[in-house]
Amino acid sequence: MSLWFCESQTPAVRLCTRVKETLHSDKTGPQELAVLSTYQFGPALIVDGAMQTTSRDEFIYHEMLTHVPLYTHSHPEDILLIGGGDGGSLREILKHPQVKSIRLVEADRRVVELSKKHLPQLSACLEDPRVEILYAHGCQYLRETKDRYDVILVDTPVPVGRVAEHLTKEFYQDIYTALREDGIFAIQSASPFFQEDVMLKIHRNIQAIFPITRMYLAFIPTQPGGIWSFTLGSKDYDPLSTLAQKTPIPTRYYTCRLHRSAFVLPRFLEEMLDQEGPTGKS
């Protein structure tokens, strides 16, 4: 039998991956979850029919979501992770020796359980003593939190459909309020090639609240179009001009040189953002 998982990246583009077996499939919760063992990408977590993370290329997403803001902040001690129950971002955050505490706020307990069972490469750090897991909705938790975190990372599924509804201006305002006075936050902001509207909306909302807003890119083979954007909002540190001198950490994608180059955007994307107004202080 030749079994394929096909993800509709747009109504007219599908990425199909050959599957060895379905390790898990669960439609009981608020989101449909599955773990597939794939030939090309190893075990893969599928959320609502979309590739959320795969063992083969997850390092790119998790390293770029975490190390860019954590290397920009001079003393990232208290970290809030919204979503990210698979543990991949956690593994990367814990590589920074300055980090004292991480609160992981995950809405879906099953993500943590599935990752522990099927994605050990991601979930190994979930038991670290610096980590506290809270099963709650990130939006709600943020509304009740003030001046508490150095870095906030939003590690939820691609912000389209139901997820996008939560990403209102109020959500970013609540993040701003939950951050200390020199705090930084980062979020994935979709495909500049296939999801321009979503990407620009995220950028616009962050820019309306944070004094410094910067977009950066990474190559992620299993994400739509391969080119994937992240947006960083910062109260004080500029990721382009400050790059704190810190102990090098073991990575497979991120380097300090790549940190800088990831912010250099192709012209069509520079122009798209320019039309939205100036970004950041410089």
Add this chain to the structure above:
Amino acid sequence: MSLWFCESQTPAVRLCTRVKETLHSDKTGPQELAVLSTYQFGPALIVDGAMQTTSRDEFIYHEMLTHVPLYTHSHPEDILLIGGGDGGSLREILKHPQVKSIRLVEADRRVVELSKKHLPQLSACLEDPRVEILYAHGCQYLRETKDRYDVILVDTPVPVGRVAEHLTKEFYQDIYTALREDGIFAIQSASPFFQEDVMLKIHRNIQAIFPITRMYLAFIPTQPGGIWSFTLGSKDYDPLSTLAQKTPIPTRYYTCRLHRSAFVLPRFLEEMLDQEGPTGKS
């Protein structure tokens, strides 16, 4: 009817694109050619079952293949283009006011004809007076050419299968010989994620002949894995240290800042190349 074109990027990964109609399909020549009108990417040229170029994302490939070497060379006057009968690279080369002549050596006359008929965005420059088209095999032409070109660009299909057979050390040696004493050449060198062996072989062969060998990357949504590599071989100019001051040209992807950042590789790729030996002088 829902018609889809599916390309097997690897035995376990397929990229599928919804098709409006088949504009052309031709199995009579040495390579199978088709032009499909796609919903996502507009008209697309398919060579031997693989997406060769699409109207929506061709600018990325063509700009990055041409402008990186042309901005590195201080006086790119005489250019040789091996393949590239669709005209996309030609259009970009002709943006450089220093260019005096371009010889386009295309093995398959049908590519030029198809492009003129179905891909006007690519083929508009094929009639430029600075361009001379020679219908011949690039390998053979190179064998008879010495000390004649400032820049040579190899714009043939993805170097796998039959195409890869031609890309021997002798091929690169012939390119070296056909270049003037400060000449530069560039070629696409496949996906670092899905085609490591092909990529490393190209890099190794170029490195064995040219004093400076540099790999650079671009995001190309329709190429396997989205991350796409190019390799540049240079006799004198280093694309990292020299970036000739020239008139800015209109582009959609390339910028001078992006020129530099495209050479900053993710760590896994740096390490892959390091294992192959030092690259370039610096």
